[in-house]
Amino acid sequence: MTPIIELRDFKKTYKTGEIEVHAVRGVNLTVQAGEFVAVMGASGSGKSTLMNTIGCLDRPTSGAYLLDGVNVGRLQRDQLADLRNQKIGFVFQGFNLLSRTSASENVELPMLYRRPAVPAAEQRRRALESLTKVGLGQRGDHTPNQLSGGQQQRVAIARALVNTPKLLLADEPTGNLDSRTSIEIMGIFQELNRGGMTIVMVTHELDVARYAKRMVVMRDGRIVTDQAVEGMSSAQEELARLDAEQKAVNLAP
Amino acid sequence: MIILASIRLALRALRRNLLRTLLTMLGIIIGVAAVISVVSIGNGAKKQVEAQIATLGQNVILVLSGNVSRGGFSMGFGSAGTLTQPDLEAIRKEVEGVEGASPEVRVFSQLANGNQNANVQVSGVSADYLSIRAWPLKSGNNFTEQDVRGATKVAIIGQTTKKTLFGDSDAVGQSIRIKNAPFTIVGELAAKGMNMMGSDQDDIVLVPFTSALKRLAGGTSFRSISVQAVDAKLVPGVQHDLDDLLRQRHKIQDGRDPDFLIRTQQEISNVATSTSRVLTVLLGSVAGVSLVVGGIGIMNIMLVSVTERTREIGVRLAIGARTRDIMMQFLFEAIALSVIGGIIGIGLGAWISGRLSGVMGSPTVVAANSILIAFGSSALIGIVFGYFPALKAARLDPIEALRFE
Numbered sequence: 113m114t115p116i117i118e119l120r121d122f123k124k125t126y127k128t129g130e131i132e133v134h135a136v137r138g139v140n141l142t143v144q145a146g147e148f149v150a151v152m153g154a155s156g157s158g159k160s161t162l163m164n165t166i167g168c169l170d171r172p173t174s175g176a177y178l179l180d181g182v183n184v185g186r187l188q189r190d191q192l193a194d195l196r197n198q199k200i201g202f203v204f205q206g207f208n209l210l211s212r213t214s215a216s217e218n219v220e221l222p223m224l225y226r227r228p229a230v231p232a233a234e235q236r237r238r239a240l241e242s243l244t245k246v247g248l249g250q251r252g253d254h255t256p257n258q259l260s261g262g263q264q265q266r267v268a269i270a271r272a273l274v275n276t277p278k279l280l281l282a283d284e285p286t287g288n289l290d291s292r293t294s295i296e297i298m299g300i301f302q303e304l305n306r307g308g309m310t311i312v313m314v315t316h317e318l319d320v321a322r323y324a325k326r327m328v329v330m331r332d333g334r335i336v337t338d339q340a341v342e343g344m345s346s347a348q349e350e351l352a353r354l355d356a357e358q359k360a361v362n363l364a365p
Numbered sequence: 366m367i368i369l370a371s372i373r374l375a376l377r378a379l380r381r382n383l384l385r386t387l388l389t390m391l392g393i394i395i396g397v398a399a400v401i402s403v404v405s406i407g408n409g410a411k412k413q414v415e416a417q418i419a420t421l422g423q424n425v426i427l428v429l430s431g432n433v434s435r436g437g438f439s440m441g442f443g444s445a446g447t448l449t450q451p452d453l454e455a456i457r458k459e460v461e462g463v464e465g466a467s468p469e470v471r472v473f474s475q476l477a478n479g480n481q482n483a484n485v486q487v488s489g490v491s492a493d494y495l496s497i498r499a500w501p502l503k504s505g506n507n508f509t510e511q512d513v514r515g516a517t518k519v520a521i522i523g524q525t526t527k528k529t530l531f532g533d534s535d536a537v538g539q540s541i542r543i544k545n546a547p548f549t550i551v552g553e554l555a556a557k558g559m560n561m562m563g564s565d566q567d568d569i570v571l572v573p574f575t576s577a578l579k580r581l582a583g584g585t586s587f588r589s590i591s592v593q594a595v596d597a598k599l600v601p602g603v604q605h606d607l608d609d610l611l612r613q614r615h616k617i618q619d620g621r622d623p624d625f626l627i628r629t630q631q632e633i634s635n636v637a638t639s640t641s642r643v644l645t646v647l648l649g650s651v652a653g654v655s656l657v658v659g660g661i662g663i664m665n666i667m668l669v670s671v672t673e674r675t676r677e678i679g680v681r682l683a684i685g686a687r688t689r690d691i692m693m694q695f696l697f698e699a700i701a702l703s704v705i706g707g708i709i710g711i712g713l714g715a716w717i718s719g720r721l722s723g724v725m726g727s728p729t730v731v732a733a734n735s736i737l738i739a740f741g742s743s744a745l746i747g748i749v750f751g752y753f754p755a756l757k758a759a760r761l762d763p764i765e766a767l768r769f770e
């Protein structure tokens with residue numbers, strides 16, 4: 113079967129004036145359909161650079177990147193845009209929702225750029241379906257500033273899912289969230305993964321990485337560790353345990 | 366992304382920042398309103414002049430006495446008339462395509478009917494005059510060629526003068542005294558009303574030009590002769606032949622300035638409208654400049670907006686917007702700004718024109734084509750001045766745009 117992600121000796125070099133920054137110095141990575149990968153590493157180790165390339169926001173300086181069998185290095189700007197639209201869902205650390213725009217309109221956004229066009233009624237139906245998946249079916253009319261951080265990130269996930277992508281990419285999705293909300297988001301990711309969604313996620317926290325099935329650690333633009341997560345956490349169990357503990361001190365009802 | 370969606374997106378973005386939107390539009394609103402009202406004044410003036418020229422009659426060529434010098438004609442033209450009765454007869458006989466010809470000898474005279482007095486313009490004309498000016502009679506008859514040849518004391522009276530001197534009773538057959546000479550009224554002119562300048566065209570008395578020269582004005586020459594061509598197509602030929610004939614008759618050598626001036630109706634109206642046209646163009650271009658300034662205002666705000674919304678653009682690019690989609694979004698926003706501004710401006714301009722015509726007492730004409738032009742140019746301004754900001758937005762790098770703080 114074709115892997116979803118196939119990176120061969122991927123390098124990325126940024127030139128700022130005279131100085132060359134080798135952000136990624138040769139990465140080989142293959143991710144099959146249905147995997148859930150956590151990418152970890154110190155600040156500046158090249159995680160975001162890797163994710164941007166995987167997400168078709170950028171092209172490799174050298175080496176090859178095949179997304180679902182398509183060689184991305186040869187594609188033009190607009191072809192990359194179409195690929196992102198059809199095959200990739202993004203979740204960002206800062207949510208990046210459009211302000212003063214309702215949750216459902218935010219979720220509809222990727223369908224606006226879908227080719228061929230999606231009829232308006234179908235757009236609304238799919239947005240609602242996507243919001244329901246993340247537990248926000250009733251909040252479609254709310255604007256981002258009427259939602260909590262966790263809820264905003266859920267809307268962002270609903271937006272990422274609405275075009276039924278092959279790959280969900282998340283760069284520090286829990287970076288702006290408290291620990292309980294983080295676990296809830298991981299719960300959504302695990303459930304999506306159980307449904308067959310391939311997920312690659314960058315995180316600084318080992319706790320969060322443990323919800324993934326596979327862990328990749330980067331250092332200085334290279335992969336230094338690539339292994340299955342032992343003793344994978346279950347967000348469902350964690351949440352149940354947290355609830356029990358909170359009940360004991362009357363934090364939760 | 367379909368165009369309709371782009372328009373919806375643009376309108377929503379504009380609604381979100383209503384005050385800024387209105388302020389940005391203000392430049393275009395003022396510019397378009399200025400253009401519309403200035404052009405409407407110009408159009409009104411042009412209509413006015415055209416209407417005046419039209420009262421001269423159809424296919425009329427004016428021969429004016431006077432000498433033309435370089436750069437115009439000397440001020441005293443017509444004071445010493447150089448056109449004579451033999452000239453008039455020669456024109457009638459020798460120039461082909463002439464329907465009729467009439468001099469006009471104008472004298473202001475005291476008129477009297479019994480103890481009713483009036484100071485009225487008396488015009489000495491030929492029998493062709495009424496048909497040249499397409500002026501029908503209400504009752505009675507025109508005077509004849511015999512009357513002209515014999516310098517008979519007959520007169521045709523205008524409606525206003527008739528009312529002054531005779532009230533409601535019939536004037537035909539009655540007698541009036543012009544400068545104490547008794548004239549018999551043979552016809553009553555149909556009412557023509559005010560001309561566009563506001564003077565009453567019906568306050569007039571027409572007499573044979575021979576009688577006017579002999580009994581009222583003195584002298585033997587005319588200041589002007591109106592010549593009517595049979596057909597509009599013949600006007601240039603008649604004009605040319607008139608020039609030849611009069612040069613020959615007045616013994617003007619080739620290359621010398623003649624002692625007369627020939628003007629077609631078209632030329633007269635051109636001269637008359639050119640002044641108002643120059644003014645319109647001048648004021649119009651000032652107004653046009655304010656349109657451009659409005660366009661620059663739009664560009665300025667669009668650039669600010671692109672910078673403010675860099676992150677939004679980054680998100681749109683990340684989720685699959687093509688370069689063209691972003692381009693369209695911002696271009697339509699600029700076009701919507703200028704077109705809506707333009708529509709408001711057209712409304713405002715039409716309103717101002719209405720007020721102006723009331724204040725100035727002269728008509729203003731808001732022509733359909735000036736509305737179309739204003740609409741078109743505001744759309745064009747949106748495209749021209751929105752293009753650069755839209756391009757800037759569309760060319761953003763998605764990664765950098767997403768990282769933008």
Ligand SMILES: Nc1ncnc2c1ncn2[C@@H]1O[C@H](COP(=O)(O)OP(=O)(O)OP(=O)(O)O)[C@@H](O)[C@H]1O
Nearest residue numbers: 126127128133135154155156157158159160161162
């Ligand atoms: N556009 C750019 N121009 C120049 N250098 C860049 C650019 N983007 C990233 N870099 C450099 O590449 C290196 C890797 O950056 P990257 O953002 O991938 O790190 P990261 O692992 O995501 O770090 P963090 O955990 O802080 O997000 C850094 O040294 C960074 O300064």
Ligand SMILES: [Mg+2]
Nearest residue numbers: 159160161283
């Ligand atoms: Mg990073």
